[in-house]
Amino acid sequence: MASAPLEPLNVLMVGTGEYTTGFVGTGASVSDKKVGVVALTMFDLRRRGKVSGLAMVGVDGTKFPAIRDHLRANVSHAYNSLDTSFESFPADDRVDADAYKAAIDGLQPGDAVTIFTPDPTHFPIALYAVERRLHVLLTKPAVQLLGHHHELLRRARAKGVHVFVEHHKRFDPAYADARLRAKTLGDFNYFYAYMSQPKYQLETFKAWAGRDSDISYYLNSHHVDVCDSMVRQLGYRPVKVSASSSKGVATALGCADDAAKRAVGVYTASWTAPRRAGLHTNQYFHYLAADGEIRVDQGHRGYDVADDAAGQVQWFNPFYMRYAPDEDGNFDGRTGYGYISIEKFVDGCRAINAGEVTASELDAKSLPTLRNTIATTAILEAGRRSIDEGREVGIIVQGEEWMLQ
Numbered sequence: 174m175a176s177a178p179l180e181p182l183n184v185l186m187v188g189t190g191e192y193t194t195g196f197v198g199t200g201a202s203v204s205d206k207k208v209g210v211v212a213l214t215m216f217d218l219r220r221r222g223k224v225s226g227l228a229m230v231g232v233d234g235t236k237f238p239a240i241r242d243h244l245r246a247n248v249s250h251a252y253n254s255l256d257t258s259f260e261s262f263p264a265d266d267r268v269d270a271d272a273y274k275a276a277i278d279g280l281q282p283g284d285a286v287t288i289f290t291p292d293p294t295h296f297p298i299a300l301y302a303v304e305r306r307l308h309v310l311l312t313k314p315a316v317q318l319l320g321h322h323h324e325l326l327r328r329a330r331a332k333g334v335h336v337f338v339e340h341h342k343r344f345d346p347a348y349a350d351a352r353l354r355a356k357t358l359g360d361f362n363y364f365y366a367y368m369s370q371p372k373y374q375l376e377t378f379k380a381w382a383g384r385d386s387d388i389s390y391y392l393n394s395h396h397v398d399v400c401d402s403m404v405r406q407l408g409y410r411p412v413k414v415s416a417s418s419s420k421g422v423a424t425a426l427g428c429a430d431d432a433a434k435r436a437v438g439v440y441t442a443s444w445t446a447p448r449r450a451g452l453h454t455n456q457y458f459h460y461l462a463a464d465g466e467i468r469v470d471q472g473h474r475g476y477d478v479a480d481d482a483a484g485q486v487q488w489f490n491p492f493y494m495r496y497a498p499d500e501d502g503n504f505d506g507r508t509g510y511g512y513i514s515i516e517k518f519v520d521g522c523r524a525i526n527a528g529e530v531t532a533s534e535l536d537a538k539s540l541p542t543l544r545n546t547i548a549t550t551a552i553l554e555a556g557r558r559s560i561d562e563g564r565e566v567g568i569i570v571q572g573e574e575w576m577l578q
Contacts, residue, residue, distance in 0.1 A: 183281070184226070185280060185287070189240060194240050201247060228259055273298055287309075317557075326543050338542070342510075348471070365459045367457055370392065388444050410568075414568065
């Protein structure tokens with residue numbers, strides 16, 4: 174006998190910026206997310222019956238008329254009249270930094286919240302949602318402090334809710350395949366990763382970049398998580414972090430292991446790549462093990478476009494978000510790993526609500542849940558401390574508790 178279909182999920186999207194809508198205040202983003210990721214995915218999941226009610230909350234309600242116009246013109250008109258309607262908070266004539274509380278208070282236990290906001294706001298918003306028995310999807314980094322990570326995990330366990338960190342690089346097919354192959358390559362020796370974006374990203378994030386958070390939390394978090402997911406299966410955990418940074422480059426823009434086995438991971442991130450670098454996110458890593466190595470170049474993917482209007486050759490990434498419509502004119506991005514990451518969260522929430530699985534059982538899978546991303550938060554905070562205090566920062570683990578020294 175076939176099981177009953179899962180109920181669709183009601184979702185509140187917290188944050189109205191580039192990653193959610195593709196709108197950055199004056200119009201569509203100039204990045205590769207011109208029509209966003211989260212809202213577009215949710216609109217399509219609603220079309221497919223996996224999502225039901227949709228709402229969005231920001232700080233400045235006066236932006237919503239322009240956001241609706243942007244989504245109507247660039248999403249609805251582009252994808253066969255895809256429904257882009259949503260309830261919004263605060264009202265169109267109000268500015269309210271606490272609007273997320275009223276929006277969350279209107280939800281029911283088992284509903285979900287996505288949080289794509291500046292890094293310092295992740296913890297208070299997520300905690301507010303978890304306390305009301307809501308599932309949470311957090312953009313990376315989950316939180317900035319290891320103590321906050323542990324506290325949020327404790328509260329989520331107590332409430333039985335699913336907290337998923339949107340580390341979409343885990344679902345990049347090349348990275349996922351590399352994780353599988355790493356199992357057969359012997360002891361881990363060395364990992365080096367690089368990730369950069371053009372200077373104009375500093376203009377998008379100048380309100381907080383380098384002040385309330387930094388590029389390591391924003392970009393290095395991807396490869397820290399990827400490396401951790403590759404080597405944890407081999408029994409490795411981080412023990413020491415040393416970090417360094419450049420200064421002044423963007424001023425004008427306003428912005429218990431076997432002692433015999435040791436490995437090194439180097440993560441480099443930059444927001445000062447040339448404006449006309451030809452690709453939005455240059456990303457690659459080199460994984461070295463005792464019996465082999467893996468090199469992944471996910472900046473240049475064998476797909477380049479020469480466009481006179483752009484005045485340069487560009488390398489695009491349709492494997493992340495595939496914006497081309499299908500033969501019927503519908504959005505056809507379900508194979509993109511950005512879409513897959515969000516859909517896996519939605520599917521997990523619906524399965525928990527139906528009693529088919531528990532949050533703890535989802536933790537047991539190789540998914541970037543809050544439980545499975547503690548090492549990433551530990552490394553990121555240790556890196557921040559290392560820069561601020563000019564020293565190496567140790568990481569120790571006692572039972573399930575991770576601490577910095």
